[in-house]
Amino acid sequence: MGSTSAVRARGLTKCFGDVVALDGVDLDVVAGQIHGVVGPNGAGKTTLFGLLLGLAVADRGTLEVLGTPVGRSLTAPDGVAGFVDGPGLYPSLTARGNLAALASLRGPGARTAGIDDVLEQVGLTDVADDKVRGFSLGMRQRLGLAAALLTKPRLLVLDEPSNGLDPAGKKHVHGVLTQLAADGATVVLSSHRMDDLEALCSEVTIVATGRVVFSGPLGKLAEASRELDYRLVTSDPEAARLVAADTDGVRVVDDAGTRPDREVFVVRALLPALDELVPRLVGAGIAVRELTPVVSPLESAFLAITEQQESS
Amino acid sequence: MTATIAPSDAPAPHRVPVARGYRFELVKLLAQWRVRLLIVACWIGPALAVIVVSGQGTLPADTLFGREMRATGWAGALVVLSFAGSWFFPLLTSVIAGDVFSAEDRLGTWRHLVVAVRSLRRIFVAKAMASFTVLLMCLPGLAVSGIVGGLVVGSRPLTGLDGHLLSPADAAGNLLLAWLCVLAPILAFAAIGLLASVIFERSPIGLLLPAFGGLGMQLASQVLPMPVAVRLALPSFAFLSWNGLFTSPPMLGPILTGIAVSLAWAVTATALAYALFMRRDFTSLANDGSMRRAITFGILPLLGVWVLSAGVVAAATGATGSGIDAGKLQRSLATSFAHLYRVQSQEVSHLNVTEAQLRTTASCTKGAGLVAQEGPGNDWRCYVYWHLPGVNDATGQAIYQLDVNANGRYVADGDGPNEVNGYFVVHAPYGDAPNPLWQFDGLVDLLSTTSKG
Numbered sequence: 079m080g081s082t083s084a085v086r087a088r089g090l091t092k093c094f095g096d097v098v099a100l101d102g103v104d105l106d107v108v109a110g111q112i113h114g115v116v117g118p119n120g121a122g123k124t125t126l127f128g129l130l131l132g133l134a135v136a137d138r139g140t141l142e143v144l145g146t147p148v149g150r151s152l153t154a155p156d157g158v159a160g161f162v163d164g165p166g167l168y169p170s171l172t173a174r175g176n177l178a179a180l181a182s183l184r185g186p187g188a189r190t191a192g193i194d195d196v197l198e199q200v201g202l203t204d205v206a207d208d209k210v211r212g213f214s215l216g217m218r219q220r221l222g223l224a225a226a227l228l229t230k231p232r233l234l235v236l237d238e239p240s241n242g243l244d245p246a247g248k249k250h251v252h253g254v255l256t257q258l259a260a261d262g263a264t265v266v267l268s269s270h271r272m273d274d275l276e277a278l279c280s281e282v283t284i285v286a287t288g289r290v291v292f293s294g295p296l297g298k299l300a301e302a303s304r305e306l307d308y309r310l311v312t313s314d315p316e317a318a319r320l321v322a323a324d325t326d327g328v329r330v331v332d333d334a335g336t337r338p339d340r341e342v343f344v345v346r347a348l349l350p351a352l353d354e355l356v357p358r359l360v361g362a363g364i365a366v367r368e369l370t371p372v373v374s375p376l377e378s379a380f381l382a383i384t385e386q387q388e389s390s
Numbered sequence: 391m392t393a394t395i396a397p398s399d400a401p402a403p404h405r406v407p408v409a410r411g412y413r414f415e416l417v418k419l420l421a422q423w424r425v426r427l428l429i430v431a432c433w434i435g436p437a438l439a440v441i442v443v444s445g446q447g448t449l450p451a452d453t454l455f456g457r458e459m460r461a462t463g464w465a466g467a468l469v470v471l472s473f474a475g476s477w478f479f480p481l482l483t484s485v486i487a488g489d490v491f492s493a494e495d496r497l498g499t500w501r502h503l504v505v506a507v508r509s510l511r512r513i514f515v516a517k518a519m520a521s522f523t524v525l526l527m528c529l530p531g532l533a534v535s536g537i538v539g540g541l542v543v544g545s546r547p548l549t550g551l552d553g554h555l556l557s558p559a560d561a562a563g564n565l566l567l568a569w570l571c572v573l574a575p576i577l578a579f580a581a582i583g584l585l586a587s588v589i590f591e592r593s594p595i596g597l598l599l600p601a602f603g604g605l606g607m608q609l610a611s612q613v614l615p616m617p618v619a620v621r622l623a624l625p626s627f628a629f630l631s632w633n634g635l636f637t638s639p640p641m642l643g644p645i646l647t648g649i650a651v652s653l654a655w656a657v658t659a660t661a662l663a664y665a666l667f668m669r670r671d672f673t674s675l676a677n678d679g680s681m682r683r684a685i686t687f688g689i690l691p692l693l694g695v696w697v698l699s700a701g702v703v704a705a706a707t708g709a710t711g712s713g714i715d716a717g718k719l720q721r722s723l724a725t726s727f728a729h730l731y732r733v734q735s736q737e738v739s740h741l742n743v744t745e746a747q748l749r750t751t752a753s754c755t756k757g758a759g760l761v762a763q764e765g766p767g768n769d770w771r772c773y774v775y776w777h778l779p780g781v782n783d784a785t786g787q788a789i790y791q792l793d794v795n796a797n798g799r800y801v802a803d804g805d806g807p808n809e810v811n812g813y814f815v816v817h818a819p820y821g822d823a824p825n826p827l828w829q830f831d832g833l834v835d836l837l838s839t840t841s842k843g
Contacts, residue, residue, distance in 0.1 A: 182410060
């Protein structure tokens with residue numbers, strides 16, 4: 079195993095009765111990176127995260143976490159923290175009480191150390207002494223993250239950490255995760271918010287029906303995926319439409335007459351065709367003001383997988 | 391795929407010591423308002439109940455020692471124990487032990503806990519210890535509070551279940567022993583609660599099972615015509631068997647049997663709960679507990695313990711039938727009558743007669759002799775005979791109607807002559823009181839084999 083791998087899985091298989099939750103999954107997560115795992119509901123993400131957290135053991139395959147082979151016992155190596163299916167919090171305790179109770183598991187000295195710091199990191203200092211019973215979903219997510227941070231993890235496994243977060247909460251969480259990775263920790267997270275994953279992750283793994291269908295850098299995903307729709311804003315929309323229509327591999331996919339903002343139109347193309355379109359527009363004296371994917375590469379790949387599943 | 395999971399030769403991860411897990415569980419339990427309320431109620435409720443009920447015109451004569459609550463405060467403390475044994479202990483164990491695992495399912499905190507503690511075995515031990523600890527916070531409260539309420543009423547001698555008087559010190563000692571006796575069935579019900587909590591996961595059935603189980607056992611043992619060995623093989627019997635401490639000599643057979651049976655239930659239920667918990671899969675939260683699993687791993691094994699215990703009790707004691715027959719009732723009634731006659735003589739005519747002088751005997755018949763002369767029922771009619779002190783060859787006779795409970799307790803109701811066992815007021819040390827021979831509680835030893843009266 080390479081010294082920079084935080085997670086190395088080969089052929090992981092896990093069944094629940096007749097249901098194959100994971101079917102020969104290979105996964106490599108580089109230490110110090112934020113790695114996203116996406117897939118439709120029931121794809122096996124939670125089972126995979128459960129194996130990483132030591133909540134279950136695989137039926138077949140090998141798994142190394144933080145350089146330690148994970149055996150048949152239900153325990154993850156030291157330095158692993160996180161949550162699946164939402165954080166585990168006790169509503170009758172305050173936010174601080176939850177963290178203190180958790181910290182007390184690590185010994186009397188750890189009971190209060192770091193609690194204020196992690197509460198501040200996730201932006202919950204003001205409600206530290208409020209009962210968790212009254213917390214919103216987003217606040218619970220942030221407190222769950224704080225609980226995981228309290229253990230000073232080297233591998234943080236988070237299932238849907240962005241659920242229910244408002245923009246401020248999202249900013250806090252993204253900031254914490256980015257800083258954590260910058261400090262050398264590894265983060266593996268799942269989300270249905272593709273924009274979150276694209277903002278945070280350097281690599282992603284797409285899982286479908288218990289199998290890995292893609293794993294690698296986001297840029298590679300864009301190349302590997304099908305044609306994408308791009309929103310194009312130019313200084314001369316009419317002329318730009320003509321240029322786009324005249325470029326090989328590029329199709330104008332919206333009707334100018336139906337859009338309220340006539341300066342904007344959408345083209346469908348692979349990246350190489352797009353690379354050809356931009357210089358042609360500039361060469362024709364048309365200024366390109368905006369060129370953005372309507373649906374992100376990651377979301378596009380995700381939708382492709384979902385559509386494939388539905389059709390099969 | 392041919393690869394296999396790596397052998398467990400990796401360095402063991404840092405597991406949380408049981409003591410810290412135990413503290414964590416205690417913090418969570420004590421943070422629940424209903425647990426705190428329960429503890430406070432246990433420390434305050436019995437004292438208030440004893441003081442209030444003792445001052446009422448009508449005493450709870452249906453409860454053992456209830457008719458004596460005005461006579462002595464020790465009776466009030468015993469009424470607390472008697473009532474708790476019948477109704478409150480199963481409920482208490484339900485709320486605490488029956489919820490200690492289910493609560494994590496309801497809150498969705500299992501995965502969090504497993505990741506934090508890193509040992510299912512330690513989680514189980516910590517949870518079991520914490521729930522027993524909270525139970526132990528409640529039990530001294532019930533005992534002490536009942537005693538405090540009783541002391542407010544007055545510390546006077548207590549009439550035992552064979553009519554003999556216990557000094558306050560003896561009553562206190564026996565009360566303490568009685569509380570120790572009920573620890574075993576409480577452990578049994580707490581273990582059943584743990585098992586139900588593990589089996590049913592987030593379903594509220596787990597929370598309610600010990601309470602309904604206790605209620606079911608009480609009703610079954612009162613209504614169904616069970617052989618005595620089967621009756622004693624239920625853990626609920628030990629909630630009542632301490633009654634035997636209040637006779638002279640004490641009826642140790644049912645007490646020790648009840649304790650042994652309860653411990654067998656406790657060990658079995660705890661072992662089942664542990665085995666099930668260790669096999670649980672925490673990656674799948676879809677399971678709400680199934681009735682099939684409850685039957686396979688809960689009900690059937692406990693039924694097995696019941697049957698096995700009944701067999702052992704029957705073989706060890708030779709007890710057959712209901713354990714209640716005319717001979718036992720006659721002996722018990724004659725003994726109680728003699729002791730209470732002595733009390734009545736002192737209170738009415740200030741005569742100091744002894745039980746030996748009275749040479750009391752009794753003759754009991756069930757259902758006017760038309761049915762089998764054994765078993766519980768309210769159709770036992772008894773004649774008591776005694777030698778009248780100071781009168782040569784004169785014998786007195788009194789009639790009692792007996793309502794005999796399947797657990798061996800009976801209520802003797804005087805049916806004449808009126809000047810002996812009718813209702814009239816006597817001057818007792820604590821004030822006016824009903825004639826002690828009018829109505830009184832008695833007890834027969836269900837396991838006794840010497841039934842000659």
